[in-house]
Amino acid sequence: MHGLFHQPLPPGQNLAVVLQVRDHGESDKIVTLYTRGLGKLASIAKGAKRSKKRFVNKLEPFSLLNVQLATSRSSSLMRLDEAELLAPYPALRQEYPQYLAATLLCELVLHWTREHDSDAELFDLLTWALSGLASGGEGRRTIAFFHIKLLEILGYRPSFDGCLDCGMLSAQKAPYRFSPLRNGLVCNSCEPAFSANSLPISMQTVQLLRKAQDLAQDKLERLRFSKGALLETLALLRRYDSHLLQRELQSWNFLC
Numbered sequence: 001m002h003g004l005f006h007q008p009l010p011p012g013q014n015l016a017v018v019l020q021v022r023d024h025g026e027s028d029k030i031v032t033l034y035t036r037g038l039g040k041l042a043s044i045a046k047g048a049k050r051s052k053k054r055f056v057n058k059l060e061p062f063s064l065l066n067v068q069l070a071t072s073r074s075s076s077l078m079r080l081d082e083a084e085l086l087a088p089y090p091a092l093r094q095e096y097p098q099y100l101a102a103t104l105l106c107e108l109v110l111h112w113t114r115e116h117d118s119d120a121e122l123f124d125l126l127t128w129a130l131s132g133l134a135s136g137g138e139g140r141r142t143i144a145f146f147h148i149k150l151l152e153i154l155g156y157r158p159s160f161d162g163c164l165d166c167g168m169l170s171a172q173k174a175p176y177r178f179s180p181l182r183n184g185l186v187c188n189s190c191e192p193a194f195s196a197n198s199l200p201i202s203m204q205t206v207q208l209l210r211k212a213q214d215l216a217q218d219k220l221e222r223l224r225f226s227k228g229a230l231l232e233t234l235a236l237l238r239r240y241d242s243h244l245l246q247r248e249l250q251s252w253n254f255l256c
């Protein structure tokens with residue numbers, strides 16, 4: 001992966017990524033944002049469907065904005081008063097593989113976070129992944145790295161250090177399986193039969209996942225995943241999502 005976002009984001013701004021936009025009534029839009037300071041929130045952009053100036057080309061999914069928000073007495077939605085476009089990431093809308101990966105990134109943030117629960121580290125991870133994709137980063141790799149770090153930030157880091165029952169990690173105990181229910185690995189000696197929901201995982205993928213967990217975000221691009229290891233990783237993350245979120249995220253269908 002190249003061209004990842006290494007520059008620090010401008011300080012003192014109300015930074016926000018557009019996760020979702022939908023029309024509301026004759027002239028308004030409801031914009032779901034992931035903001036650096038306030039976390040996820042739904043806002044209403046009054047007149048956005050008609051206005052030729054204020055919001056033109058700004059309220060598009062994936063865009064990085066500097067926003068002015070106000071609370072409203074009459075509604076639980078915040079009012080989006082102004083938006084300055086900091087990064088439009090056009091490649092994410094023009095190239096289909098980039099679009100699919102960016103859609104999944106936003107869907108993950110939408111479902112893994114709660115309203116008004118801010119996490120600057122997660123915000124920075126999201127903009128890192130979006131800008132990496134926008135400058136040509138490979139979709140599946142970006143998703144895998146983003147997701148591994150997302151779980152860590154949110155406190156759901158799976159354990160790949162060894163079998164949860166005997167503690168061992170060795171080729172003699174293979175094949176290992178990942179159990180979403182137990183949040184870790186079980187070896188073939190301790191659990192020879194497939195249990196519900198568990199997923200086979202090769203030793204090579206286990207080792208790569210451990211490295212990815214331990215590497216800093218800006219060093220992740222050094223890791224090389226074979227195609228097989230990448231697909232195994234994505235299958236594992238997808239299964240973990242559906243177990244913990246109790247829903248299927250639609251965008252996974254287009255990626256693996």
Ligand SMILES: [Zn+2]
Nearest residue numbers: 163166187190
């Ligand atoms: Zn074991």
